[in-house]
Amino acid sequence: MEEALLEIGYCQSPIGIFKLMGTDYGVQSVKLQPDLETMPSENIPTCLRACAQQLAEYFAENRSEFDLKLDLSSGTPFNQAVWNTLLAVPYGHTTTYLKIAASMDNPKAVRAVGLANKYNPIAIIVPCHRCIASNGDLQGYFYGLDVKRQLLELENPMSFGRQTSLF
Numbered sequence: 001m002e003e004a005l006l007e008i009g010y011c012q013s014p015i016g017i018f019k020l021m022g023t024d025y026g027v028q029s030v031k032l033q034p035d036l037e038t039m040p041s042e043n044i045p046t047c048l049r050a051c052a053q054q055l056a057e058y059f060a061e062n063r064s065e066f067d068l069k070l071d072l073s074s075g076t077p078f079n080q081a082v083w084n085t086l087l088a089v090p091y092g093h094t095t096t097y098l099k100i101a102a103s104m105d106n107p108k109a110v111r112a113v114g115l116a117n118k119y120n121p122i123a124i125i126v127p128c129h130r131c132i133a134s135n136g137d138l139q140g141y142f143y144g145l146d147v148k149r150q151l152l153e154l155e156n157p158m159s160f161g162r163q164t165s166l167f
Contacts, residue, residue, distance in 0.1 A: 007045035010036075011052040013059050015147055018123070020048045026071035027051050029121045032143050055124060061154065064091035066125045074121055078109075082116035089130045092156040096134045114140055124151070 004023030010033070011018050017036045021029035024047050044052050050068055057063035072080045081104055089095050097117075101109040117128040118140065129151040133139045141148035 007047050009044035009048040009052060010039045010041065011044065011055055012039060013055060015059075015143070015150060018055065020044070020051050022048050022051065022071065026069035027122060027125065028071045028074060030055070030123045030125055031121070032123060032147075034143075051125070058124065059154070064155075068125060070122060070125065072122070072126075075116070075119065078112060079116040079119060082113050083120055083122075083126045083128075086117075086120070086126050086128055086131065089127055091127075094130045094132045094152070097131055097139075098134045100131065130155075 004025050006021060006023055006028070009020045011020060015032065017033045017039055019029070019031050019033050020027065027048065030051065054063055054066050054068060058066070072083050075083060082100060085100050085103055097110045097113045098107065100113045101107050113131075117131055120126050120128045123143070129141060129148045138145050138148050138152075
């Protein structure tokens with residue numbers, strides 16, 4: 001296979017600026033850039049335009065599924081298996097680290113599943129934010145639990161919205 005040129009672009013979201021990386025073979029990385037307050041450029045390479053557009057639609061609540069070529073080759077075979085399992089978790093739903101480990105015929109690999117989520121290079125699109133603890137607690141999100149809650153609230157406000165007092 002011919003090596004493709006790695007392209008970089010940036011897109012704005014309600015939770016911050018994402019750095020997008022990919023080639024004609026697929027999106028390789030979608031990472032929040034907490035240190036950026038303004039986008040470095042608005043010129044998004046052709047191979048990343050669909051990614052930026054679909055992320056904008058997701059945050060506008062006009063998209064519940066992504067239709068992009070992904071390049072998950074940066075991960076170990078185990079990590080890739082976890083990421084592919086996450087891709088099957090529907091919008092507005094959650095799974096647990098234990099369920100993912102069990103689906104891979106390795107129920108003792110709960111911590112390894114957590115680490116695979118931590119190293120997920122394609123945030124939001126490979127929805128590691130949909131993975132929660134078996135007791136229902138939000139755990140371990142590389143951008144913090146507040147961001148994880150925001151994403152879950154966006155997808156399912158009835159289940160993950162913050163409760164307020166009536167009085």
